[in-house]
Amino acid sequence: MRPRRDVRGHGPRRRLLALLAATALAGCASPPRLTAPQSLSGRFALLSEGEPPQSLSASFALEGGSDQGLFILNSPLGSRLAEARWRPGRVWLRDAQGEHDYDDLDDLARHALGESVPLEALPDWLRGRPSRLGLSEPVPGGFRQLGWRIDLSRQAEGRIELQRIDPPLLRLRVRLDTDTAP
Numbered sequence: 001m002r003p004r005r006d007v008r009g010h011g012p013r014r015r016l017l018a019l020l021a022a023t024a025l026a027g028c029a030s031p032p033r034l035t036a037p038q039s040l041s042g043r044f045a046l047l048s049e050g051e052p053p054q055s056l057s058a059s060f061a062l063e064g065g066s067d068q069g070l071f072i073l074n075s076p077l078g079s080r081l082a083e084a085r086w087r088p089g090r091v092w093l094r095d096a097q098g099e100h101d102y103d104d105l106d107d108l109a110r111h112a113l114g115e116s117v118p119l120e121a122l123p124d125w126l127r128g129r130p131s132r133l134g135l136s137e138p139v140p141g142g143f144r145q146l147g148w149r150i151d152l153s154r155q156a157e158g159r160i161e162l163q164r165i166d167p168p169l170l171r172l173r174v175r176l177d178t179d180t181a182p
Helices: 012-020 105-114 119-127
Strands: 039-047 054-064 071-075 082-085 090-095 098-102 138-139 142-145 149-151 160-163 171-175
Touching: 054 119, 090 105, 098 105, 098 119, 119 149, 119 160
Parallel strands: none
Antiparallel strands: 039 054, 039 171, 054 071, 071 082, 082 090, 090 098, 138 142, 142 149, 149 160, 160 171
């Protein structure tokens, strides 16, 4: 196992919240456009009712999928908040506190948030489809998978909402740019 820099104490919950992704209703700057065939961009608003409650709005660009990819997160004013790259067996995160290495996206989630969050499923969910990571169950307007409800009822408008089923509530509202919406 590779040594890691300790990321606790430097806004770890906020850093992971930032990496989760989806659309903010506010915000004026867009992240740089990625040109790969599997790229998405947009804005997100994230609400956590954990202790303490937190919210975050940002713009994002996502390239790739669950096996390898790139995720760029910008503030509503356009400054770079974080960049994550991943491939099998390795995840790199660069943020204001420096560079951090993780074994996988679940490892990143556990270290940054203190719990497992299915970041590996996020690229598929933002594309409106279940992940290969587990069984999914159809529900009106979307599906449930890995303890989350994915609401696709407004997908035609480029809007997707993700909500963790078990407490504490974690809700991610995504607004995809129209030229990258699936």
